[in-house]
Amino acid sequence: MKKITLLAASRERAERMFNVVHKWFxxxxxxxxxxxxxxxxxxxxxxxxxxxxxxxxxxxxxxxxKSDNKNTVQAINACKIHVTGDIVFVISDDTDCFPGWNNxxxxxxxxxxxxxxxxxxxxxxxxxxMPIFCKEYLxxxxxxYHPEYEHMFCDTELTCVANIEGCxxxxxxxxxxxxHYTQGHHEKDRLDYKNQSTFYTGxxxxxxxxxxxxxxxxxxITGKIPEPILEYINNN
Numbered sequence: 001m002k003k004i005t006l007l008a009a010s011r012e013r014a015e016r017m018f019n020v021v022h023k024w025f026x027x028x029x030x031x032x033x034x035x036x037x038x039x040x041x042x043x044x045x046x047x048x049x050x051x052x053x054x055x056x057x058x059x060x061x062x063x064x065x066k067s068d069n070k071n072t073v074q075a076i077n078a079c080k081i082h083v084t085g086d087i088v089f090v091i092s093d094d095t096d097c098f099p100g101w102n103n104x105x106x107x108x109x110x111x112x113x114x115x116x117x118x119x120x121x122x123x124x125x126x127x128x129x130m131p132i133f134c135k136e137y138l139x140x141x142x143x144x145y146h147p148e149y150e151h152m153f154c155d156t157e158l159t160c161v162a163n164i165e166g167c168x169x170x171x172x173x174x175x176x177x178x179x180h181y182t183q184g185h186h187e188k189d190r191l192d193y194k195n196q197s198t199f200y201t202g203x204x205x206x207x208x209x210x211x212x213x214x215x216x217x218x219x220x221i222t223g224k225i226p227e228p229i230l231e232y233i234n235n236n
Contacts, residue, residue, distance in 0.1 A: 001030060002106055005085030005135075007037040009075035010093050011191055014049040017093040018057075024091070025060050028102045036062040037082050039075040043068075071150035072195060077143045088133045090144060094186070095130055096122075096177040105132065108171050115169045116162045122177035126228045128159045128168070130176055137167065146209065151195040152202035156229060161214050164224045207233060 006024060010017040017038060025031050040050055047066060054064050065082060069075040076090060087105065098104075105117070117132035131144075138144070145154035162168045179186070210233065213221050 001033050002086040002109075003084065004034045004102055004105075005037060005083045005088045006034060006091055007039065007076065007079040007083065007088065008091050008093060008095075009039045009069075009072050009079075010050070011041055011044050011075075012046050013093050013189075013191065014046050014053055017050070018053045020091070020093050020095065021057075021060065021062065024097050024101070027097050027099050029100050030102070031060070034061065034102065035085055036060065037065065037079045038062065039065050039067065039069070039079050041069045041075060042066045071198070073145045073147060073149045073151060073154050076145055077147060080138065080144055083135060083138065086135055088135055088138055090131050090133075091176075092130075092178075094179040096179055098175070101174075101176070104174055105171070108174070109134075109169070112169060115167050116158075117169045117171050118159075118162075120172045120175040122175050123180070125178075126159070126226055127155045128162060129155055129178060131155070131158060131162075146205075146214075148205045148209065149202055150198040152198045153206040154202070156206055157209055157214060160210075160225050160229060161216070163226060164214070164216055164221045166224075203233075203236065 008017065008020070021036055021038075025034065025036075028034055038050065040047055044050070044066075050064055054062060063082060065078060067075065067078040069078060087109065108117070109115070113134060114137050115134050116128060116137065118128045119130060119132065121129045123129075146157050149157070210225075
């Protein structure tokens with residue numbers, strides 16, 4: 001069976017993060033084929049709590065990495081060199097799953113290669129908010145999210161580039177609910193405020209990157225950027 005890597009960035013949310021770890025592990029079929037990579041900041045004041053959770057976990061393949069990250073994108077990108085799975089999920093501490101989620105994804109993929117999977121996040125986003133990669137695709141990249149972003153709009157570029165490359169597999173019949181504070185699932189906390197504060201800088205980075213065609217030859221991008229994204233950017 002194919003091995004799956006679940007990676008996530010987290011800060012000051014150790015209990016919530018490890019509730020997610022247990023939920024995903026316990027909801028999986030044959031969880032022995034799953035590894036977790038949790039990326040935290042070296043200056044996270046709660047980093048010892050993360051380590052305590054790791055030390056008390058039994059039977060779960062989990063790795064905690066600490067880096068001098070300044071933002072979420074750096075923390076996620078720090079995971080890339082540690083990935084050993086054939087299929088790579090980028091989740092968060094508010095991403096839900098369903099029983100047998102791993103078999104559902106593996107069955108959907110079959111023998112397909114060079115893909116990013118777009119599932120439903122339960123909110124109806126046009127974006128790939130929880131990317132699922134094959135490792136072969138990820139190995140061709142220098143990063144998971146473009147490093148000029150801090151948080152907001154990193155998935156907007158990822159979605160556009162995946163459309164341009166024509167490598168999206170649509171699995172929106174599978175729902176991994178994004179239990180975001182905007183949907184009333186938890187109170188907005190300090191990290192939410194920090195992430196939201198990157199909205200305008202993220203938009204400016206995206207506009208600049210769009211003008212450069214995301215460093216992709218111009219002839220390849222014509223007509224391939226989703227209209228809802230272009231409409232939103234042109235109106236803001």
